[in-house]
Amino acid sequence: MAMPHILVVDDEPLGLAYLQRVLSAEGWEVEGASSGEQAVETYRGRDFDLVLTDYRLPGRDGLQVLEDIRAIRAEVRVILFSAFLDDDLDREARRQGVDRLLCKPFRRKVLIAMVQEALAEAARAAKWSLHFGMVGESExxxxxxxxxxxxxxxxxxxxxxxxxxxxxxxxxxxxxxxxxxxxxxxxxxxxxxxxxxxxxxxxxxxxxxxxxxxxxxxxxxxxxxxxxxxxxxxxxxxxxxxxxxxxxxxxxxxxxxxxxxxxxxxxxxxxxxxxxxxxxxxxxxxxxxxxxxxxxxxxxxxxAMREKPADILLLAQYFLEKLNRLHHSRLEGFSPEALACLQGYPWPGNVRELENLIARLAILKGEGDIRKADLPAVLQGPALHALGLQTAALPAAGAINFREEVDRFEHQLLLQALQQSNWNKNKAAELLKINRTTLVEKLKRKKISRPVAAPTLPFPPPRLVNPSSNS
Missing domain, CATH: 3.40.50.300 (P-loop containing nucleotide triphosphate hydrolases)
Structure with missing residues (x-):
């Protein structure tokens, strides 16, 4: 097994030397840089498993260094340390994908434990075979x-x-x-x-x-x-x-x-x-x-997700592990029924919708297996059948036109959202978890406009789940 490779960035010579000495003593291969520019050049020349960087650096700060190195290779783990941590820096660092924050001065055993955790996560992430930061093995x-x-x-x-x-x-x-x-x-x-x-x-x-x-x-x-x-x-x-x-x-x-x-x-x-x-x-x-x-x-x-159904379960498991780390939750996996619901849903919001769903479950459920009952109603099968889209069975003779069926489902879903929101496009887009501009383009393409009296659907419309709700 290859020895973990760590890049340490600190503009204070004594601090840089201390970090290199402590981490090297644990058996890790460590390289140092005293500025953001030097860090990026060093990072470009080799593959690192972890970057440990000070926030306050001459020239480009630690978050700007993170942006530069992630542009070179997105999968690296990052620990940001600073003597000036506050809520604003914490929020911005996490928004930009910093894995951990460390407040100076820190104890040696705290540093070692944090680095060990980050390297363990890097090893687990390696099994996903990320391609340029993306997950998916479909053709x-x-x-x-x-x-x-x-x-x-x-x-x-x-x-x-x-x-x-x-x-x-x-x-x-x-x-x-x-x-x-x-x-x-x-x-x-x-x-x-x-x-x-x-x-x-x-x-x-x-x-x-x-x-x-x-x-x-x-x-x-x-x-x-x-x-x-x-x-x-x-x-x-x-x-x-x-x-x-x-x-x-x-x-x-x-x-x-x-x-x-x-x-x-x-x-x-x-x-x-x-x-x-x-x-x-x-x-x-x-x-x-x-x-x-x-x-x-x-x-x-x-x-889109509907074009690569084989990747849905792979992405779900990837996001489960990723968001467990981010939210300190202990979700273990998916029940067979929950997996079937994920596989059968058309995912109009695509990968972002799936990630948001797993994030919600990580926060609200927190631990154990994700079961069918934990999923929003729109994913649980009956909601799909109530829309008149029979996804489970093909006709006894002949075949269905896949594109026509998907188009019919989308048309009905758009009408349902518009009726439920009283034809308010902002609210309808929120219900569907798509951009308003995307909704407007779909309505134009399908020539859907508000009639004098709102159209009556040929089935009782189920309630859409508002993405801002906790249901």
């Missing part, structure tokens, strides 16, 4: 894994497609981590999350005085990503005006900050993602055809 996922290193070799524009919650940002991170730009920033921007009036400034930056309230120069995401990768998520939500400016960025490799008459050169690779069908948006006049062809040089598709 469609392996096809995606095989494409990522080849795509990463060039600077060609990439368009990642897939439904909401499938993990498109993980694919973007994998492309960046495998590319020659991996030592530079990966900067992400969700085009659907920022108001249109602020989007140009957020993307290209602005000069002081460019508009009311612009009291300082502001570096946009393009400048922040200089030398690295700019990931534009939900690119289909961009206005036509900004689409023109993105097209110029791609064609000319230059842009204008808001308020500037002087163009600036851009040295970034553009990776985009969308859960929309851009070809349909082009046909509807809502997306520029020339920009679509510029973006769609290399298309990558991330399959």
């Amino acid at each position: 469609m996922m392996h096809t995606l894994y095989q494409k990522i290193p080849r795509v990463a070799e060039s600077d060609t524009t990439v368009l990642i497609t897939g439904a909401s919650g499938t993990g498109k940002e993980l694919v973007a991170q994998a492309i960046h981590s495998q590319s020659r730009r991996r030592g530079k920033p990966l900067v992400a921007l969700n085009c659907g999350a920022i108001p249109e009036g602020l989007m140009e400034s957020e993307l290209f930056g602005h000069l002081r005085g460019a508009f009311t309230g612009a009291i300082l120069d502001h570096a946009g995401r393009v400048e922040q990503a200089d030398g690295g990768t700019l990931f534009l998520d939900e690119i289909g939500d961009l206005s036509l005006t900004l689409q023109v400016k993105i097209l110029r960025l791609l064609q000319e490799r230059e842009y204008y900050p808001v308020g500037s008459a002087q163009s600036r050169k851009a040295n970034v690779r553009i990776v985009t993602a969308t859960n929309h069908n851009l070809e349909e948006l082009v046909a509807a006049g809502r997306f520029r055809e020339d920009l679509f062809y510029r973006l769609n040089v290399i298309p990558l598709h991330v399959p």
Whole structure:
């Protein structure tokens, strides 16, 4: 068995020497770095099982170092230590995926115990055969894994497609981590999350005085990503005006900050993602055809859960172990009935919905096996049959049209959510655990609109489970 390999980062020479000495005495292979930049360079050269880093470092702090090393290889365990721990740092560190926090000064035996736990978790995680931080052994996922290193070799524009919650940002991170730009920033921007009036400034930056309230120069995401990768998520939500400016960025490799008459050169690779069908948006006049062809040089598709049912149980077990660690719970596994429910559910929210479900169970149930009764009603079978979708049996003669059956189920589910929310799209999207923009696109594609009197379903609609509830 290979000896565990640990990277220690501390700008205080005595502290760094002490940590190296203590950890080496336990039989672990230890390397040290005295700055964030040195840590990233050291990390790039070898595979480490654990990174132990101070928060306060010259230049890039410990969380920024975490971002850089996770862009190179996402699976590493991280322990962050600091003499200045507070609730804000605790929340931000856990949000960014820090596995453990250690308050200085700390006792030697506390340090050793924490490192042993982190290395044990790393060994358990290794059995999952993570592919660029992703879990899945289906044929469609392996096809995606095989494409990522080849795509990463060039600077060609990439368009990642897939439904909401499938993990498109993980694919973007994998492309960046495998590319020659991996030592530079990966900067992400969700085009659907920022108001249109602020989007140009957020993307290209602005000069002081460019508009009311612009009291300082502001570096946009393009400048922040200089030398690295700019990931534009939900690119289909961009206005036509900004689409023109993105097209110029791609064609000319230059842009204008808001308020500037002087163009600036851009040295970034553009990776985009969308859960929309851009070809349909082009046909509807809502997306520029020339920009679509510029973006769609290399298309990558991330399959929805319904396209890879063989991965559902694997993902469920992976999230169970991951979220047990995060929430200090002791869930042991799934009953056969619960597994059957997970396997039979269509997962409209995809991997994100499954992870959220396991997180809820880790918090509320806490220990033991997950049984059918622990699952939300919508997963428990009868709710599906009440919708009129008989998933368990095929007709005696002939076959069903799978796509038509899935489309019918989705159509009925959308109507059910709209009726239950009195046709309030925000509430309906919350019930379905999808983005409002995704709901709106589905309604347009299926030509569902509110009639004078709300339609009556041909079956008694069961109550959908509100994701914000504890049921």
